[in-house]
Amino acid sequence: MRMRIKGTTDVAGESGFAIKPMDQFEVKALFGGDVSWYTPTNVTLWMALTVLAASALMIYGARGRALVPSRGQSAAEMAYGFVYKMVEDVAGKDAVRFFPYVFTLFMFVLFANLLGLIPFAFTTTSHIAVTAVLAFTVFFSVTVLGFILHGTKFLGLFWVSSAPLALRPILAVIELISYFARPVSHSIRLAGAMMAGHAVVKVFAGFAGALGIFFFAPILAVTAFYALELLVAVIQAYVFTILTCVYLKDALHPSH
Amino acid sequence: MAQVGWRMVTELVAGLGVGAMIGYGLDVWLGTLPLFLVVLTLLGFVAGVKTMLRSAREFETKDNAAPQDADADQGDNGRGR
Numbered sequence: 001m002r003m004r005i006k007g008t009t010d011v012a013g014e015s016g017f018a019i020k021p022m023d024q025f026e027v028k029a030l031f032g033g034d035v036s037w038y039t040p041t042n043v044t045l046w047m048a049l050t051v052l053a054a055s056a057l058m059i060y061g062a063r064g065r066a067l068v069p070s071r072g073q074s075a076a077e078m079a080y081g082f083v084y085k086m087v088e089d090v091a092g093k094d095a096v097r098f099f100p101y102v103f104t105l106f107m108f109v110l111f112a113n114l115l116g117l118i119p120f121a122f123t124t125t126s127h128i129a130v131t132a133v134l135a136f137t138v139f140f141s142v143t144v145l146g147f148i149l150h151g152t153k154f155l156g157l158f159w160v161s162s163a164p165l166a167l168r169p170i171l172a173v174i175e176l177i178s179y180f181a182r183p184v185s186h187s188i189r190l191a192g193a194m195m196a197g198h199a200v201v202k203v204f205a206g207f208a209g210a211l212g213i214f215f216f217a218p219i220l221a222v223t224a225f226y227a228l229e230l231l232v233a234v235i236q237a238y239v240f241t242i243l244t245c246v247y248l249k250d251a252l253h254p255s256h
Numbered sequence: 257m258a259q260v261g262w263r264m265v266t267e268l269v270a271g272l273g274v275g276a277m278i279g280y281g282l283d284v285w286l287g288t289l290p291l292f293l294v295v296l297t298l299l300g301f302v303a304g305v306k307t308m309l310r311s312a313r314e315f316e317t318k319d320n321a322a323p324q325d326a327d328a329d330q331g332d333n334g335r336g337r
Binding site for chain 1: 271300
């Protein structure tokens, strides 16, 4: 039996077996018609659900304000404390005033990743368009913040005063490039990890149809991989947040 | 850990890519096609390696000096060289 990877139309008919791991990432209009910038699509739907789920945990889950927390309140408090400590440890005590932004980012990415793991769900963070917006927002706000707080001294981030004078212009170009590479690696990492994981799950799931009597082997593999994906979803949200904190630290303390 | 490796790989590739893109943009703008593309791609590679080493050092200090992380925060300011 031949299998076809990705999108080839099946003409053989009776074998009817094709793995299309990338079809799950297709952006579709919810109510039909062409996709334009204002069209409600499955991305819109799942982003709205992400916001709803995160709000539900933080508002509804923590509504009791009990001394002995319920499960929901406990989870909300743990997420809050975890991110708060991260901001404090990585970016410093004076970065705590930007905690609401960092925490919002963390919750959005975390819930987008986790909701994407529900079968038939759409993973919004698997699209670079989504993660790039998040990463560039961080990039621009951190850059503007650096200039507001330090004025032109913020450019000292690129001027390595500990190096010999002749080397400094070259080092400045290198530092500048690595500064502009930040939003690129920031966004590609998240989208890449989410996309790769979901595609692999689909490929394995496709094998189940091909193996006949041994269909259980790929299903077991998918089950194991799903657990890994759960880990990756949380870790990628964590990595995205901690990098935001690192960039925030550079804006608050630009000196080398 | 896998995510550490992935983070370094993307940093390396992003540095290279951004350097090449800036170089190409400058070349198209100034009409000096191969010059800045070559120079800035190389510099972008250096920048990628530098960022990669920086995050490697970050993980190292985090792993080694986990109990005394207040000190590690201060010592990390001289990062990069």
